[in-house]
Amino acid sequence: MPSDAPLYLDYAASAPLCDAAREAELDYESSRIAGANPNSLHSLGREAARALDGARRDLARCLGGGFRPMDVTFTSGGTESNNLALLGMAEAARERDRRRTRVLVSAIEHDSVLDVLPPLRGRGFEVGLVSPDRHGVVTPEAVGELLGPDVALVSVMCANNETGVVQPVAAIARRAHAAGALMHTDAVQAFARIPLELGDVDAVSLAAHKIGGPVGVGALALRSRCPLRPQSFGGGQEQGRRAGTQDVRGALAFAAAARSCSDGLSERRRLVASRAQGLYDRLCAPGTGIEASVSPQMDEGRLPGMVSLLVPGVDSETLVLSLDEAGFEVSAGSACSSGSLDPSHVLSAMRIPRELALCSLRVSFDERVGEDDLSRFADALLALVCKKAGA
Known part of the structure; x- marks a missing residue:
C-alpha cells in the first residue's frame, strides 16, 4: 500500500477482501461452472450445486455448535439474515403455539434487528427490550425477568458492533429454552473472530464482508428442528427457506474467508x-x-x-x-x-x-x-x- 494511502480502520463496517476470498472468486470465474445455476438439472447445474454444498459444509464446520451443512441458508447478508430470523421464527413459533405472541430483543442490537420491531408489532406481536448493564452486557438475569410462556423468540447478539462487548449468549439461550422460547443470535461481528458457544442456540446470522469476504452474501444457520416461516417466495431454493437463485461465487468466497479466519x-x-x-x-x-x-x-x-x-x-x-x-x-x-x-x-x-x-x-x-x-x-x-x- 502506498505510504500516502488512507489507513482504513473501519473493519467492523466492512473488512477489506482477504486473499483467500479473492482467490476463491478468481478460481470460480475461471471454472466451468461460472454463471451456472445451481438449481438446474443439467451437469453444470449439478456441479454448481455440489460447489455450493461444499461452501455450506465449510461454513457449518467453522461455525461449530453442532450446526450441520443442511442448516446453512445462504442470504444476501447480515441484514437479510436478521430480518428472516426475527420475522420467520416468531411467526412460525406462534403458528405452533398461539400463546407465543411476544418477542424479546436486547436494546443494543444492530438496526437490522431493531428496525424489524415495528413490522413485528404490525403482525400482532408485543416486543420487549432488554437493557444492558453499564458495562454493555445483557445478562441472563435481565432476560429472565422478561421471559414467560408467551415469549416466542429471544434475540441477543453475540458481540456488540460498537463496543465489541461479548454477550453471554449460551446462558441466555438456556434461559429462553427453559421458558419454551426460541433463541436467535446475530453473530455477524463475532463469527471467525472469537470462539463461539452455540450449542444451545437455534439460529445464527452471519455476513461475509465482516471477515474479509465479499459484500452481498451472508447466511442464516437454522437448526432443522427449528420452525421458520419463509419471508420470500418464488423458487423454493434453500430448502424453501429463502427464494432466489444463489450466489455461488459469493458463497465460495465466504467459505474461503471463514476457513482462513478460523485457521x-x-x-x-x-x-x-x-x-x-x-x-x-x-x-x-x-x-x-x-x-x-x-x-x-x-x-x-x-x-x-x-x-x-x-x-x-x-x-x-x-x-x-x-x-x-x-x-x-x-x-x-x-x-x-x-x-x-x-x-x-x-x-x-x-x-x-x-x-x-x-x-x-x-x-x-x-x-x-x-x-x-x-x-x-x-x-x-x-x-x-x-x-x-x-x-
Missing part, C-alpha cells in the same frame, strides 16, 4: 487484542482527555480489534471528518447510522450521558493493520484532541 484463530485473536490494548493504553492515558466507552482492559469478554472511545468536547462528525482529512478512516459507532445527529442507541442504553455519547469513535481492524499503523493513528488523534482543546 489459527487463537493466535490471531491474541495478536489483535494485544494491538488493541496498546491503542487503548496510549489513547486513554492520564491527561489525554480520551475515555474508553467500556473497560479498556482487553479480555475474553471483548472482541479483538475493536476500540470504542469517547472524546469529550469533540463531536463524532468532527472527529471522523478531521481524521479522514488526516488520512485515517474510522467511524462514529455503527457505520449504518452515519449521518444521524442522535447519540448511539447502544451507548444510550448503557446509560452513558448524551454529551459523551455524541463524542464517540469506533476504531476497528484485524491482523492486517500493524502496530506502526496504529501508532500513526494515535499520533493523529492525540494531535487533533490537543488542537481542539487549545482552540
Whole structure:
C-alpha cells in the first residue's frame, strides 16, 4: 500500500477482501461452472450445486455448535439474515403455539434487528427490550425477568458492533429454552473472530464482508428442528427457506474467508487484542482527555480489534471528518447510522450521558493493520484532541 494511502480502520463496517476470498472468486470465474445455476438439472447445474454444498459444509464446520451443512441458508447478508430470523421464527413459533405472541430483543442490537420491531408489532406481536448493564452486557438475569410462556423468540447478539462487548449468549439461550422460547443470535461481528458457544442456540446470522469476504452474501444457520416461516417466495431454493437463485461465487468466497479466519484463530485473536490494548493504553492515558466507552482492559469478554472511545468536547462528525482529512478512516459507532445527529442507541442504553455519547469513535481492524499503523493513528488523534482543546 502506498505510504500516502488512507489507513482504513473501519473493519467492523466492512473488512477489506482477504486473499483467500479473492482467490476463491478468481478460481470460480475461471471454472466451468461460472454463471451456472445451481438449481438446474443439467451437469453444470449439478456441479454448481455440489460447489455450493461444499461452501455450506465449510461454513457449518467453522461455525461449530453442532450446526450441520443442511442448516446453512445462504442470504444476501447480515441484514437479510436478521430480518428472516426475527420475522420467520416468531411467526412460525406462534403458528405452533398461539400463546407465543411476544418477542424479546436486547436494546443494543444492530438496526437490522431493531428496525424489524415495528413490522413485528404490525403482525400482532408485543416486543420487549432488554437493557444492558453499564458495562454493555445483557445478562441472563435481565432476560429472565422478561421471559414467560408467551415469549416466542429471544434475540441477543453475540458481540456488540460498537463496543465489541461479548454477550453471554449460551446462558441466555438456556434461559429462553427453559421458558419454551426460541433463541436467535446475530453473530455477524463475532463469527471467525472469537470462539463461539452455540450449542444451545437455534439460529445464527452471519455476513461475509465482516471477515474479509465479499459484500452481498451472508447466511442464516437454522437448526432443522427449528420452525421458520419463509419471508420470500418464488423458487423454493434453500430448502424453501429463502427464494432466489444463489450466489455461488459469493458463497465460495465466504467459505474461503471463514476457513482462513478460523485457521489459527487463537493466535490471531491474541495478536489483535494485544494491538488493541496498546491503542487503548496510549489513547486513554492520564491527561489525554480520551475515555474508553467500556473497560479498556482487553479480555475474553471483548472482541479483538475493536476500540470504542469517547472524546469529550469533540463531536463524532468532527472527529471522523478531521481524521479522514488526516488520512485515517474510522467511524462514529455503527457505520449504518452515519449521518444521524442522535447519540448511539447502544451507548444510550448503557446509560452513558448524551454529551459523551455524541463524542464517540469506533476504531476497528484485524491482523492486517500493524502496530506502526496504529501508532500513526494515535499520533493523529492525540494531535487533533490537543488542537481542539487549545482552540
